[in-house]
Amino acid sequence: xxxxxxxxxxxxxxxxxxxxxxxxxxxxxxxxxxxxxxxxxxxxxxxxxxxxxxxxxxxxxxxxxxxxxxxxxxxxxxxxxxxxxxxxxxxxxxxxxxxxxxxxxxxxxxxxxxxxxxxxxxxxxxxxxxxxxxxxxxxxxxxxxxxxxxxxxxxxxxxxxxxxxxxxxxxxxxxxxxxxxxxxxxxxxxxxxxxxxxxxxxxxxxxxxxxxxxxxxxxxxxxxxxxxxxxxxxxxxxxxxxxxxxxxxxxxxxxxxxxxxxxxxxxxxxxxxxxxxxxxxxxxxxxxxxxxxxxxxxxxxxxxxxxxxxxxxxxxxxxxxxxxxxxxxxxxxxxxxxxxxxxxxxxxxxxxxxxxxx
Amino acid sequence: xxxxxxxxxxxxxxxxxxxxxxxxxxxxxxxxxxxxxxxxxxxxxxxxxxxxxxxxxxxxxxxxxxxxxxxxxxxxxxxxxxxxxxxxxxxxxxxxxxxxxxxxxxxxxxxxxxxxxxxxxxxxxxxxxxxxxxxxxxxxxxxxxxxxxxxxxxxxxxxxxxxxxxxxxxxxxxxxxxxxxxxxxxxxxxxxxxxxxxxxxxxxxxxxxxxxxxxxxxxxxxxxxxxxxxxxxxxxxxxxxxxxxxxxxxxxxxxxxxxxxxxxxxxxxxxxxxxxxxxxxxxxxxxxxxxxxxxxxxxxxxxxxxxxxxxxxxxxxxxxxxxxxxxxxxxxxxxxxxxxxxxxxxxxxxxxxxxxxx
Numbered sequence: 001x002x003x004x005x006x007x008x009x010x011x012x013x014x015x016x017x018x019x020x021x022x023x024x025x026x027x028x029x030x031x032x033x034x035x036x037x038x039x040x041x042x043x044x045x046x047x048x049x050x051x052x053x054x055x056x057x058x059x060x061x062x063x064x065x066x067x068x069x070x071x072x073x074x075x076x077x078x079x080x081x082x083x084x085x086x087x088x089x090x091x092x093x094x095x096x097x098x099x100x101x102x103x104x105x106x107x108x109x110x111x112x113x114x115x116x117x118x119x120x121x122x123x124x125x126x127x128x129x130x131x132x133x134x135x136x137x138x139x140x141x142x143x144x145x146x147x148x149x150x151x152x153x154x155x156x157x158x159x160x161x162x163x164x165x166x167x168x169x170x171x172x173x174x175x176x177x178x179x180x181x182x183x184x185x186x187x188x189x190x191x192x193x194x195x196x197x198x199x200x201x202x203x204x205x206x207x208x209x210x211x212x213x214x215x216x217x218x219x220x221x222x223x224x225x226x227x228x229x230x231x232x233x234x235x236x237x238x239x240x241x242x243x244x245x246x247x248x249x250x251x252x253x254x255x256x257x258x259x260x261x262x263x264x265x266x267x268x269x270x271x272x273x274x275x276x277x278x279x280x281x282x283x284x285x286x287x288x289x290x291x292x293x294x295x296x297x298x299x300x301x302x303x304x305x306x307x308x309x310x311x312x313x314x315x316x317x318x319x320x321x322x323x324x325x326x327x328x329x330x331x332x333x334x335x336x337x338x339x340x341x342x343x344x345x346x347x348x349x350x351x352x353x354x355x356x357x358x
Numbered sequence: 359x360x361x362x363x364x365x366x367x368x369x370x371x372x373x374x375x376x377x378x379x380x381x382x383x384x385x386x387x388x389x390x391x392x393x394x395x396x397x398x399x400x401x402x403x404x405x406x407x408x409x410x411x412x413x414x415x416x417x418x419x420x421x422x423x424x425x426x427x428x429x430x431x432x433x434x435x436x437x438x439x440x441x442x443x444x445x446x447x448x449x450x451x452x453x454x455x456x457x458x459x460x461x462x463x464x465x466x467x468x469x470x471x472x473x474x475x476x477x478x479x480x481x482x483x484x485x486x487x488x489x490x491x492x493x494x495x496x497x498x499x500x501x502x503x504x505x506x507x508x509x510x511x512x513x514x515x516x517x518x519x520x521x522x523x524x525x526x527x528x529x530x531x532x533x534x535x536x537x538x539x540x541x542x543x544x545x546x547x548x549x550x551x552x553x554x555x556x557x558x559x560x561x562x563x564x565x566x567x568x569x570x571x572x573x574x575x576x577x578x579x580x581x582x583x584x585x586x587x588x589x590x591x592x593x594x595x596x597x598x599x600x601x602x603x604x605x606x607x608x609x610x611x612x613x614x615x616x617x618x619x620x621x622x623x624x625x626x627x628x629x630x631x632x633x634x635x636x637x638x639x640x641x642x643x644x645x646x647x648x649x650x651x652x653x654x655x656x657x658x659x660x661x662x663x664x665x666x667x668x669x670x671x672x673x674x675x676x677x678x679x680x681x682x683x684x685x686x687x688x689x690x691x692x693x694x695x696x697x698x699x700x701x702x703x704x705x706x707x708x709x710x711x712x713x714x715x716x
Contacts, residue, residue: 073463075433076539076644107433108648110645146662148671153662161598162606163605173598179588196586205668223581223588228554230537230581236677237595239662240519240531247521247654248645254661271657286434287468287606296605299629303612304504304511310563319594 001342001358004334008034008046013050016085018054018354020063025088032087032118037335040326043183044119047341050348051116052085054262057352061085061115067092075104078249079111083274086117090136094123094279098130101281110249113274116140116260120160121174121323127162127281128170129289134162135280139245139252141259144178145219146239147232150205153254154218156181157241161166162320164284166294168301172320177237178220184321185211185220244278251276359700359716362692366392366404369715373407373444374714375415378421383446383449390445391475395693398684401541405699408706409474410443412620415710419443419473425450430574435461436607437469441632444475448494452481452637456488459639467600471632474498474618478518479532479681485520485639486528489648492520493638495630499617502536504597505590508563510577511612514539515599520678524643524652526659530678535595536578543569543578556583586711602636650685 003011009030016026029052037045055061058205065084069077077096081089093109100107117123120136127134140155160174180199188211195211202208203217207226208274214220223234252272259266260275284293307316346356359367367388374384387410391514395403413419423442427435435454439447452470455507458465475481478494500514518532538557546553546569553569560566563576565584581592604611610630617624618633643649665674704714 027537059490073641073644075462075464076640079644104433104462106433106464106466106645108640143373146665146674148667149665149674150668151665153665161594163601171597171601172572173594175591175594177591179582179591198587223591224537225583227582229556229587230533231532232675232677233535233537233581236519236531236533239529239677243521243529243655243658247651247658250650251648253658256661271654282434282466283431286431287429287436288467288608292608293605296608296629297601300601300605300611303614307504307507307509309506310508316504316507317590319590319597329685 001337002334008335014357028091029085029087032122035122036119038327038330039323041119046337050345051261053348058262075107077109079174081111081114083113086115089114090117090123090277094126097279097281098127099239101132101283105286109279111277112249114277117277120158122159124162128164131164131284133282136160137241137245138277139242139275141257143220144253146235146293147227154238154242155257159241165297165301168298169324177223177241179223208269237325245276251275359696360692366693372715386449387443387445390480392476393480396685396688397681399477404695408703409619411706416620425506433465435467439469439472441471444473447472448475448481452484455637455639456485459490459641463644464640467637469635470607470609472635474633479530482518482520486522489522490502490639490641494518495599495603496635497600497615497633499615500613501578504593505585512596513598514614515596517599523655523659526656527682535581537581603634607634
């Protein structure tokens with residue numbers, strides 16, 4: 001279905017109001033999910049709502065959490081999210097981080113007892129509005145095997161870094177620390193296509209081209225694919241995200257991260273609380289006078305924009321550009337949500353006796 | 359030749375004393391270079407000395423720099439290295455960062471006007487001794503093309519993160535943000551071997567198996583290799599290291615980073631000063647009481663140590679383990695420096711009329 005950003009916002013808000021979220025929280029959730037749609041990342045948009053509702057129905061997502069700062073120093077915070085919606089917790093945490101960076105120049109926040117927080121880039125961009133570099137990351141339920149392992153020990157653990165620029169739009173890197181995400185595998189499966197080599201492995205550790213391999217004990221490989229191609233570096237990246245998000249905060253780490261869908265039961269063993277995130281904000285005038293910084297960052301972007309391309313490619317991609325282009329188009333043309341997504345959501349709403357706003 | 363760690367330390371120290379470095383600085387340089395040898399990273403060890411001497415002979419490395427803090431806030435620093443030896447500057451900068459983190463709980467330092475700093479892991483480990491997580495990164499002369507580009511826009515831009523543990527040794531991830539380093543290509547070239555696909559490309563942007571391809575206008579690919587395998591994520595990582603190291607400090611970025619060998623002339627265009635580094639230190643009690651943190655980090659390491667391996671592999675590698683094992687062996691058995699390295703160095707010393715300590 002075709003729908004305007006404003007209309008979809010209202011509809012999503014209504015759904016979360018129905019399960020008891022506050023007006024403010026429902027607005028935030030709608031904003032982040034619709035931002036994912038607009039930026040061209042539908043895997044983190046409206047199609048996630050049924051999963052959030054599922055978790056809520058099983059008591060694994062608290063619609064009225066008491067989000068609390070449980071530890072604090074002049075430049076750091078630890079926040080307990082009381083198992084609320086990950087988006088609401090992350091938004092709260094990033095705001096606190098920005099506030100603290102206001103006085104400390106840089107600030108860092110580790111979060112426990114949270115749930116799936118949507119797109120990482122949203123929170124790093126919150127800092128940019130305050131002339132700060134924003135950093136956000138989260139751990140996620142385990143699907144990824146370290147180099148030389150067959151066990152699922154880590155999630156796709158995304159990392160986002162947004163850096164302000166002057167006349168250019170900000171630099172926004174927002175990426176999973178794996179070469180492929182689960183959503184893309186599901187898509188290939190539906191289209192009856194194969195996966196390229198060095199993205200997933202079977203249960204014995206052999207690279208596989210079967211997009212359904214996760215259902216058969218397989219796992220996603222770290223960025224790099226195999227040792228020869230540097231997969232140990234991808235493993236390091238995912239591990240760092242996991243440790244900053246969970247060991248720093250007391251959330252569950254690695255293999256213990258609770259699944260973010262209701263049809264998978266929570267783990268038996270749970271050394272920590274919920275899942276974890278990590279946020280950072282650094283004022284750009286923590287390093288240089290603002291104008292000077294913005295000018296130099298503009299020069300960085302301008303220089304990279306001029307890089308010669310491989311024949312057949314018009315330009316290299318400055319991180320953040322494609323998502324911004326999508327967002328602009330969405331604000332003009334509205335959003336196209338696949339009917340199957342709306343159908344799934346409507347069915348899910350009806351199963352919980354929530355009237356569908358669609 | 360076989361040599362003890364202590365003997366080699368004295369010899370290296372002597373060399374840097376000969377070019378006018380202070381006793382303290384010469385000791386630091388010897389320490390970092392020998393640490394690279396002991397940890398099994400000879401590409402950053404004694405074989406680098408001839409390059410440092412070459413830069414010095416051309417006035418591109420200042421043996422008696424006035425390293426200065428040029429910008430400061432409660433949690434950040436910018437340091438100008440006065441074009442001194444990168445190792446001396448990095449050691450100074452990390453110490454300042456650790457000192458500042460002592461009061462601010464976390465601290466960050468961007469450095470300009472520096473040179474090659476050796477192994478990144480050394481500096482991140484300095485923080486661990488103070489019960490802090492240590493972060494270090496540097497940009498490097500351009501050899502790497504962004505996804506879809508044929509230009510050399512970035513260096514191999516390494517990143518190191520060291521995290522304290524309790525009964526276990528610290529977690530130390532220390533890796534180039536590319537799948538292969540230049541040194542390894544040179545090694546394959548000497549052995550008349552091919553490079554695996556998706557590590558380097560030719561000047562038109564086609565993946566190549568020729569280890570000499572850099573001499574023919576080729577470039578190293580970002581971690582991931584190609585777009586399908588997530589090379590845009592590797593590009594993001596390298597870009598973030600470049601921006602934090604150079605845009606934050608006012609050093610040269612990306613294609614403008616000066617070569618770290620004397621036989622390559624400095625760039626014509628130089629928007630910044632020297633090359634750049636970035637350091638961070640976060641007290642572990644910035645997030646949790648120390649004992650609690652160390653215990654939980656131990657659980658993280660113990661859990662990953664138990665991961666099932668692919669047949670034929672005994673265990674997965676916890677980042678930092680292989681380097682530590684090497685270091686232990688070196689302290690017992692001494693170091694084995696290849697004769698060709700000593701010969702090259704002796705020739706270089708003789709060309710500068712410095713008497714060889716070997």
